[in-house]
Amino acid sequence: MNFIKKFWGFLGVVTIVGSLNSCTDNFDDHTAVNDLKLQNTLEQNIATNGDLSDFHDLLVETGYDKVLSSSETFTVWVPTNQAMQAVSNEALATAAMKTEFVKNHISLNRVPTSNIEDTLSIQMLTGKYQNFYADNHIEEASVVEGDQYASNGVYHVIDMALIPNPNLWEFIKSNTGYKQNDFVTTLDNYDLFQNETDLREAIDTTMQVDNDSIYNELLRTGYYFKNEKKNYTYFLMQDEGFTAETDKMLPYSQKPTQDSTEHLAKYYVVRDMVFENKYYPSNLPDTLISQAGVKVPVNEENIVGQPITLSNGIAYVMKRVDVPIENKLLPVKIQGEMPIGFSQDDKSANIFYRDKADPSGNEFQDIEVRNHGVPRFSIYYNAKNLYSTTYRVYWRAINDFEGSFWQHIRIGGHFEVDEFGNQYVADPIVEYDSKEIPPYDYNEEYVGEFTLEYAGDLELISLIAENTGSNRWNPLTLDYIKLVPVVE
Secondary structure (H helix, E strand, O other): OHHHHHHHHHHHHHHHHHHHHHHHHHHHHHHHHHHHHHHOOHHHHHHOOHHHHHHHHHHHHHOHHHHOOOOOOEEEEEEOHHHHHOOOHHHHOOHHHHHHHHHOOEEOOOOOHHHOOOOEEEEEOOOOEEEEEOOOEEOOEEEEEEEEEEOOEEEEEEOOOOOOOOOHHHHHHOOOOOHHHHHHHOHHHOOOOOOHHHHHHHOOOOOOOOHHHHHOHHHHHOOOOOOOOOOEEEEEEOHHHHHHHHHHHHHHOOOOOHHHHHHHHHHHHHOOOEEEOOOOHHHOOOEEEOOOOOEEEOOHHHEEEEEEEEOOEEEEEEOOOOOOHHHHOOOEEEEOOOOOEEOOOOOHHHEEEEEEEOOOOOEEEEEEEOOOOOOOOEEEEEEEEEOOOEEEEEEEOOEOOOOOEEEEEEEOOEEEEOOOOOEEEEOOOEEOOOEEEOEOOOOOEEEEEEEOOOOEEEEEEEEEEOOOOOOOOOOEEEOEEEEEEOOO
16 A cells, blocks of 8 residues: 555656746746747748738738838837738729838837837827727727737737728818818918018028928918827818808908909918817717807707818818807907007006006006107007908006096008108007006907908007107006907
């Protein structure tokens, strides 16, 4: 009996030792394989995985097999053969599209899954960004085999290809069958604000520049639709809706010609169809605010079909986006402390830019001119991009003196020189009567109104002191002038 126990005990020891030796052999084999993979480049390791052969074929065809054999460090999200078979022929129709497809799976840094504690926005070689989530998803693709290391980076196997989405500008340019998009892409050809000549003269022709960002008023004065680092929401109206919104703006966009009037009206429509941030249907609010500050109501019943995913946002095709005209015609505030000039250049010692607070503690800045000794001393301002409508004029002017003084506003006009060489302002739209500025009155006051026949800039607005050299009666002060458009 003791012999049997000893025999089985000996056999158990032999079995355990044998098992340990077997495990050690397997571990050594595994370590050897991993060591070999770490010595190989990403291209070599991807090439040896038969389930990744379709993507590897594209690497070779586009020349990116050589890129992934270089000494740079990369992360590659590699679609399986099954995922590649789900990619449409249209997505890989040209050599350029194949290259962009490959580049959209490669990032110029090492991103192991262990680094993902929260969502990472990863820039691919296309310049586009993909969201890599902590649950091992990149966009809608799942990582089925992660952290496959090589000498020059790491790759993750994914179950869905990362087809490059167009950015907002690419989407607009590829969908010019819509009148709205067609207008946006042709804005390079229109000098809406009569400033392209100055822009062209200011450009260094030896430098590479993005012409769209310079000559397209929407990209230059609004959001830059090509920016892959930003996210936008874009409303694309069907033709009937776009025409209806344009017609609403025509009375307020009058120019000397019908053609320029229509172009300006269209601009004021499309300007308010793009918004910062990406709003999915699940979090689309009932009102969005454009960069111009216009409140745009969102009626989900006007959405046509499914939204279009962009690399830098989302686009909705809309039957119409009905923006009340009173939402679009916003007041213009001209800050007193931001003049464009003065009637004399030798009075800087008499001009004060002040930081102040009203009785409620609200801080503001204004301008004050005193002890200048000049009859009708004037401060000059301008206002940009006004509508063709009537404006009501208000101001706030804070008098810190013990007694009242008077000042007034002149709207419009241009400089001319009389026969004696004196400069004066000719042909103003209106020059209002002087108004009393009582001490310590922080209220906004009505000044008057004027009408613009044509939409555009007011190059000259003058704040004018009393026609006396007495310093007691000729100070000037201004917090702001406000121009409020009248909805007809």
